[in-house]
Amino acid sequence: MPPVGRLHLITDTRPGRDPLAVLRAALTVPALAPLGPLMVQVRVEDDWTDRQAYELAQAAVQLCAASGAVCLVNDRVDVALAVGAAGVHLGADDLPVEVARRLLGPGAVIGATARGPDGALAALEAGASYLGVGPAYPTTTKDGLPDSIGPSGVAAVAAATRLPVVAIGGVTADRAPGLLAAGAYGVAVVGAVSAAADPAQALARLVSCLSSAFDGSGAGAR
Numbered sequence: 001m002p003p004v005g006r007l008h009l010i011t012d013t014r015p016g017r018d019p020l021a022v023l024r025a026a027l028t029v030p031a032l033a034p035l036g037p038l039m040v041q042v043r044v045e046d047d048w049t050d051r052q053a054y055e056l057a058q059a060a061v062q063l064c065a066a067s068g069a070v071c072l073v074n075d076r077v078d079v080a081l082a083v084g085a086a087g088v089h090l091g092a093d094d095l096p097v098e099v100a101r102r103l104l105g106p107g108a109v110i111g112a113t114a115r116g117p118d119g120a121l122a123a124l125e126a127g128a129s130y131l132g133v134g135p136a137y138p139t140t141t142k143d144g145l146p147d148s149i150g151p152s153g154v155a156a157v158a159a160a161t162r163l164p165v166v167a168i169g170g171v172t173a174d175r176a177p178g179l180l181a182a183g184a185y186g187v188a189v190v191g192a193v194s195a196a197a198d199p200a201q202a203l204a205r206l207v208s209c210l211s212s213a214f215d216g217s218g219a220g221a222r
């Protein structure tokens with residue numbers, strides 16, 4: 001299984017966004033050792049066709065392979081298999097983690113959404129590789145989410161599991177160190193990079209803020 005990196009960049013496929021341009025820009029930013037490889041998650045809007053999802057994922061896998069990033073696919077085990085992605089991220093509306101593990105094998109990275117300690121325990125037993133925990137902060141990127149749980153909610157999940165906890169929802173470079181201090185292993189972002197005037201610079205700032213958290217503090221070092 002590839003290592004699970006601490007910075008997860010999720011594609012933004014809302015109207016008017018250019019996910020591949022953002023990804024190409026992001027992949028110009030050098031990885032820094034304490035963060036591991038950049039994790040790229042291909043996530044598409046519900047109205048995208050299977051063909052569109054496949055083509056975006058295929059392009060993302062190729063770009064990631066050329067620059068040492070690890071590519072995951074949100075929701076779609078079939079698309080992940082079709083493009084040779086390293087794994088998937090699954091939530092409550094998606095295939096169960098144990099089914100995805102059976103289909104993808106022991107070498108796949110499988111992320112599971114968890115909102116509390118119980119979900120974290122279930123995901124571990126089902127064979128998840130990491131947890132996506134949130135929304136840490138309010139977000140405008142996804143509708144219909146429960147209230148944000150804040151760093152203390154992230155801390156509660158992190159304390160209840162040995163799986164790496166990736167905090168998601170409203171994550172910015174300024175908020176990232178506080179989430180690591182709360183026990184998160186890493187963070188996932190959409191808007192902090194996709195909506196930035198300069199996505200490469202925004203990603204570089206995230207890399208810098210996250211890396212600084214490992215300079216002596218030991219924050220999030222699990």
Ligand SMILES: Cc1ncc(COP(=O)(O)OP(=O)(O)O)c(N)n1
Pocket residue numbers: 008041043074075089090091092093094111112113131132133142166168188
């Ligand atoms: C890293 C990470 N964490 C959580 C999610 C959310 O997954 P899910 O709950 O299945 O919601 P959708 O993203 O499918 O709308 C995620 N994608 N990534």
Ligand SMILES: Cc1ncsc1CCOP(=O)(O)O
Pocket residue numbers: 134135138139140141142145168169170171188189190191192
């Ligand atoms: C998919 C998802 N699941 C929980 S929050 C979220 C969206 C996060 O986007 P942003 O980083 O722009 O807040």
Ligand SMILES: [Mg+2]
Pocket residue numbers: 074075089090091092093094
């Ligand atoms: Mg999902």
